[in-house]
Amino acid sequence: GQSLEQPSEVTAVEGAIVQINCTYQTSGFYGLSWYQQHDGGAPTFLSYNALDGLEETGRFSSFLSRSDSYGYLLLQELQMKDSASYFCAVHARGATNKLIFGTGTLLAVQP
Amino acid sequence: DVKVTQSSRYLVKRTGEKVFLECVQDMDHENMFWYRQDPGLGLRLIYFSYDVKMKEKGDIPEGYSVSREKKERFSLILESASTNQTSMYLCASIGGNEQFFGPGTRLTVL
Numbered sequence: 001g002q003s004l005e006q007p008s009e010v011t012a013v014e015g016a017i018v019q020i021n022c023t024y025q026t027s028g029f030y031g032l033s034w035y036q037q038h039d040g041g042a043p044t045f046l047s048y049n050a051l052d053g054l055e056e057t058g059r060f061s062s063f064l065s066r067s068d069s070y071g072y073l074l075l076q077e078l079q080m081k082d083s084a085s086y087f088c089a090v091h092a093r094g095a096t097n098k099l100i101f102g103t104g105t106l107l108a109v110q111p
Numbered sequence: 112d113v114k115v116t117q118s119s120r121y122l123v124k125r126t127g128e129k130v131f132l133e134c135v136q137d138m139d140h141e142n143m144f145w146y147r148q149d150p151g152l153g154l155r156l157i158y159f160s161y162d163v164k165m166k167e168k169g170d171i172p173e174g175y176s177v178s179r180e181k182k183e184r185f186s187l188i189l190e191s192a193s194t195n196q197t198s199m200y201l202c203a204s205i206g207g208n209e210q211f212f213g214p215g216t217r218l219t220v221l
Contacts, residue, residue, distance in 0.1 A: 008151075031208060042201065042212035043154070050208075087153060089210075097142055097205045098169075103153035 002026045004102035006088055011108045012078055020073045020105045022088035030091040032064050032071045033099065038084045046073070046086075075107075083109045114138075115213040117202055123219045130189040132216050134202030142205045143185040145169075145177065147198040148215075154201065160185055192220045 004024045012018040022032065031050035035043040049055055049064035049071060061074040075082055085106050089099040118133035136143065142161050146154040146169075156169030160179040174196060178186040185204075189196055197220045202213040 033208065033210075035210075042214050043210075044212070045209040048208040091208065097208070097210075098156070098159060099144075099205075099210060100156070101146075101154040103151060 006102045006105045009106045022071045028092045033089045034073045035087045117213040128192050132187040134185045136204040140204035144203045145187045146201045
């Protein structure tokens with residue numbers, strides 16, 4: 001079967017660093033993406049990792065270890081506006097780019 | 112500015128009605144997707160299409176069908192709406208490795 005696991009909720013304070021983990025089990029793997037979704041909004045793309053290692057985009061970084069079937073999203077210098085749900089998603093089929101999404105992690109940033 | 116649009120933000124229908132949800136993208140993307148999102152369940156893939164008139168079932172296709180007559184338009188059809196199809200429906204298209212989502216349609220079936 002195919003499954004992704006990520007924590008359901010994380011709480012952190014403004015200015016802190018938070019890491020959201022994602023472990024996956026899929027029959028095909030082409031890469032791992034992260035999406036952000038604010039309450040009432042549509043998911044928006046944050047990052048994509050196809051190879052092992054860390055990708056940095058401003059305050060956000062994403063890491064992948066293919067051998068461990070594991071990735072994480074790292075958010076630094078947290079701001080209140082980072083309060084949202086974060087989804088990891090596996091690219092399970094290269095040709096059609098079909099994504100399998102995790103159930104999401106609700107991040108609450110407190111003052 | 113790239114865009115995926117959906118025909119309605121909110122929709123209320125009665126059990127047994129046939130429901131059409133429309134999605135249009137202006138990015139000339141080959142692949143388009145329909146998801147439903149429910150609390151605690153994340154985004155679940157209903158159907159996707161990788162070309163005009165081509166479609167493939169996702170993880171939860173029961174009770175749904177789709178139509179892709181033109182590249183820019185992907186329609187989701189609920190043949191006979193039921194209360195368990197009350198949900199948020201999200202359409203997306205993909206360019207490279209990035210999925211672009213529409214604003215979603217919150218469907219309530221009474």
